[in-house]
Amino acid sequence: MSEQEIIAQYFSHHQFCDNVDIGIGDDAAVVTPPINSKLVITTDTLNEGVHFHPNCLPEHIGHKSLAVNLSDLAAMGATPLWATMNLSVPTISHDWFKNFSQGFFALASQHNVKLIGGDLVRGPLSISIQVIGYLSSKKVLTRAKAETDDLIFVSGTVGDAALGLKIQDSLKDLDLSQEDKDYVAKRFNTPEPRINLALGLVKFANAAIDISDGLLIDLQRILSSSNVGAVINIDQLPLSKVGQKLIKSEKDWSLPLAGGDDYEIIFTANKRYTNEINQLSSAVGCPISVIGKIVQDKHLKLLLRGNLFTFPNKLGFEHFA
Amino acid sequence: MSEQEIIAQYFSHHQFCDNVDIGIGDDAAVVTPPINSKLVITTDTLNEGVHFHPNCLPEHIGHKSLAVNLSDLAAMGATPLWATMNLSVPTISHDWFKNFSQGFFALASQHNVKLIGGDLVRGPLSISIQVIGYLSSKKVLTRAKAETDDLIFVSGTVGDAALGLKIQDSLKDLDLSQEDKDYVAKRFNTPEPRINLALGLVKFANAAIDISDGLLIDLQRILSSSNVGAVINIDQLPLSKVGQKLIKSEKDWSLPLAGGDDYEIIFTANKRYTNEINQLSSAVGCPISVIGKIVQDKHLKLLLRGNLFTFPNKLGFEHFA
Numbered sequence: 001m002s003e004q005e006i007i008a009q010y011f012s013h014h015q016f017c018d019n020v021d022i023g024i025g026d027d028a029a030v031v032t033p034p035i036n037s038k039l040v041i042t043t044d045t046l047n048e049g050v051h052f053h054p055n056c057l058p059e060h061i062g063h064k065s066l067a068v069n070l071s072d073l074a075a076m077g078a079t080p081l082w083a084t085m086n087l088s089v090p091t092i093s094h095d096w097f098k099n100f101s102q103g104f105f106a107l108a109s110q111h112n113v114k115l116i117g118g119d120l121v122r123g124p125l126s127i128s129i130q131v132i133g134y135l136s137s138k139k140v141l142t143r144a145k146a147e148t149d150d151l152i153f154v155s156g157t158v159g160d161a162a163l164g165l166k167i168q169d170s171l172k173d174l175d176l177s178q179e180d181k182d183y184v185a186k187r188f189n190t191p192e193p194r195i196n197l198a199l200g201l202v203k204f205a206n207a208a209i210d211i212s213d214g215l216l217i218d219l220q221r222i223l224s225s226s227n228v229g230a231v232i233n234i235d236q237l238p239l240s241k242v243g244q245k246l247i248k249s250e251k252d253w254s255l256p257l258a259g260g261d262d263y264e265i266i267f268t269a270n271k272r273y274t275n276e277i278n279q280l281s282s283a284v285g286c287p288i289s290v291i292g293k294i295v296q297d298k299h300l301k302l303l304l305r306g307n308l309f310t311f312p313n314k315l316g317f318e319h320f321a
Numbered sequence: 322m323s324e325q326e327i328i329a330q331y332f333s334h335h336q337f338c339d340n341v342d343i344g345i346g347d348d349a350a351v352v353t354p355p356i357n358s359k360l361v362i363t364t365d366t367l368n369e370g371v372h373f374h375p376n377c378l379p380e381h382i383g384h385k386s387l388a389v390n391l392s393d394l395a396a397m398g399a400t401p402l403w404a405t406m407n408l409s410v411p412t413i414s415h416d417w418f419k420n421f422s423q424g425f426f427a428l429a430s431q432h433n434v435k436l437i438g439g440d441l442v443r444g445p446l447s448i449s450i451q452v453i454g455y456l457s458s459k460k461v462l463t464r465a466k467a468e469t470d471d472l473i474f475v476s477g478t479v480g481d482a483a484l485g486l487k488i489q490d491s492l493k494d495l496d497l498s499q500e501d502k503d504y505v506a507k508r509f510n511t512p513e514p515r516i517n518l519a520l521g522l523v524k525f526a527n528a529a530i531d532i533s534d535g536l537l538i539d540l541q542r543i544l545s546s547s548n549v550g551a552v553i554n555i556d557q558l559p560l561s562k563v564g565q566k567l568i569k570s571e572k573d574w575s576l577p578l579a580g581g582d583d584y585e586i587i588f589t590a591n592k593r594y595t596n597e598i599n600q601l602s603s604a605v606g607c608p609i610s611v612i613g614k615i616v617q618d619k620h621l622k623l624l625l626r627g628n629l630f631t632f633p634n635k636l637g638f639e640h641f642a
Contacts, residue, residue: 002639021359026463026546027396027530028363030456033354038342041437042349043451045407047444075348086366086407086449116362119449123368128407128440128449130364135351142347209348225346318323320413320443 001092003120010101011085011115019081020114029116031082037134040078044068048125053168058096060189061127062103068212069131070111070193071263075210077141077202078133080195082116083108085130088123103190111195139202141267146207146226150268150294153205153277155194155286157240158215162259164188175249180242187240191263197288198265200280208267214258214316219266220300229299232292234309254312257302268294322413324441331422332406332436340402341435350437352403358455361399365389369446374489379417381510382448383424389533390452391432391514392584396531398462398523399454401516403437404429406451409444424511432516460523462588467528467547471589471615474526474598476515476607478561479536483580485509496570501563508561512584518609519586521601529588535579535637540587541621547589550620553613555630575633578623589615 012024021030033039046065048054066083073080085104089096108115113131164184167176176184194210201208207226209218215237223230237256239247247253269277274290281288295301302309333345342351354360367386369375387404394401406425410417429436434452485505488497497505515531522529528547530539536558544551558577560568568574590598595611602609616622623630 022461022463026465027393028361028399028454030397030461031360031362033358033360035357039352039354040349041352041403041405041453043405043407043438043440045409045440045442045444045449047409047442050443072348076351078349082362084362084364084451086364088366088368088447117364119364119366121366121368122371123366123447124445126409126444126447128366130405130451132362132453133349140343140351142343144347320322320324320327 006092006097007120010097011118013105013115017114020116023114023116031116034134038140040073040076040133040135041130042069042072043128043130044072045126045128056189058100059103062100063107063190065127065129066104066107066113067191067193067263069129070195071191071210071212073131073133074193074195074198075141075208075265077139077198078135079199080111080113080131080133082132083113083129084116085118086128087118087120088126090122090125137202141198141202141205141208143207143209143222143225146222146228146268146294148228148294148296150206151271151274151290152230152232152266152268152292152294153288154215154238154264154266154291155197155288156264157238157243158211158262158264159243159256159259160184160187160240161191161261162255163242163246165261176242176245183240184242188261191261193263194265194286196284197280197286200284201267204273204276205267205269208265211260211262211264211266213260215266216257216300216311217316220315222266222268223298223300227298229295229297230292231295231301231303233303235305236289236291238287238289258312258314258316260317327413327418328441331418332439334426334436338435341437344435344437352437355455358457359461361394361397361454361456362451363390363393364449364451365393366447366449377510379421380424383421384428384511386448386450387425387428387434388512388514388584390450391516392512392531392533394452394454395514395516395519396462396529396586398460398519399456400520401432401434401452401454403435403453404450405437406439407449408439408441409447411443411446458523462519462523462526462529464528464530464543464546467543467549467589467615469549469615469617471527472592472595472611473551473553473587473589473613473615474609475536475559475585475587475612476518476609477585478559478564479532479583479585480564480577480580481505481508481561482512482582483576484563484567486582497563497566504561505563509582512582514584515586515607517605518601518607521605522588525594525597526588526590529586532581532583532585532587534581536587537578537621537632538637541636543587543589544619544621548619550616550618551613552616552622552624554624556626557610557612559608559610579633579635579637581638
């Protein structure tokens, strides 16, 4: 089966539609951007053995390879439009393509993302997705505009994905029910990008980032870019039921603080917007918690019930650390 | 050295400039597209051991990974604007990054392409580049609009890159001077995308494609998309001096017909534009040759001095053939 036949069978869902003049099948795609809008562009790579386990289900890889990019767009307050895909595979497996593309397109449809092009080549399993979105207002959320006295918020719960990874890698033999294990596995394998939440936040938030490498390392990126510091009350970290069990039994805060792959949004906002942010939280059905405050002093300080808390050895994931 | 430090040192040339609001360093880039224009988007992956030899110089990999994408934009008649880069590397080598980024940025500057984002991860050596350009007129060059009786043109010379690859892989021990060997190696390692030529062609050409996989396989893509056939006079194929020596000594037409990596443009146009096309050829300093004609009968026929010529066994490169 040729590259063109594989692409036609599994990936050519969005040949022509409203804002796509030419989709998959020519030397390049042609699209019409929304009038007078700024575009937001991001790309992430997932490599087998680095970002996912060789046993990872192809539908999960398909979902996650898009989700991590949508999460980056969310962190900028952008609405996704188009995606391209670079797919290296060692061999042709129809089952693999079928399941991978189903995972990808299920999430793409949910957020109205059109796959407009890509490249399918031979190589060790690797997926690079690029997503292009647009800003519907003049404002963009960046890492660089956190202000002293801003409250620090985080969406959803943190640490679940890292726990999912540890269970998958059999690094933890915790006394968890199958339901709990399934929950953290789902958080790790098929993260839900916080697109709808973030679109509502653009009005209120001063700075934002998504948690991909770990809460502390990603928060530190906001602090460095904004030239400020922060105090985090780690007893205010939002934990799932499973997360709470873990913390109680293990007293280990490194997973919620430094575990990556949560794809929640950390953002800062003036406290006068607290009501609006709570209303937004209810409207989009995503919990939002205050976990600390931006301070002028350029350090990141952790408190546990008011006492200074020592940092975990690693703040988060670094490829070449 | 962290990912962020490597990116800052070797890749952050285009942080902020005219049409780039936010470049490398946030969750995503923010750009301002030209008013009322359509955007053209393409992406290609180069994998070590598949697309380039493990001994390939990093500056050549940097050049070629961008060139192959610019060539796709050229084939659509688009002007390049921005690029993103997904780079998987097994280890950190400063020499490698230095030389790779020099090769990349030398070509990027030449065509005024801004690197606005990317992802640097651990993995087997692999480079995916995405380039976004725009159409300065309403017309886009596609594969689908070749018309019966159009002449078929090709830019530059064909077969040199394939010869360069064969010499590199020591598959051919030809009696060539060092100068000749250097010439074909250059054609293979650092192809020049035909951006300026293609921008001038938009007015005249009906269909176009770049030769990446091989003249026959790429021409066949025009024919299939346009629902037409063609007659090619292979004695009219434009060959370099080295190519001519080869053909004379080996009587082997498979390199110019089916060798890939030339990144020349094949296009079709009505014969009434022949003068304008020749003027354009002189203006941009790129030879253009007529090699055949589009016909209604949906076959591709090869003639050598008027006699039917048998196809080579392979029409071009297929990853999964």
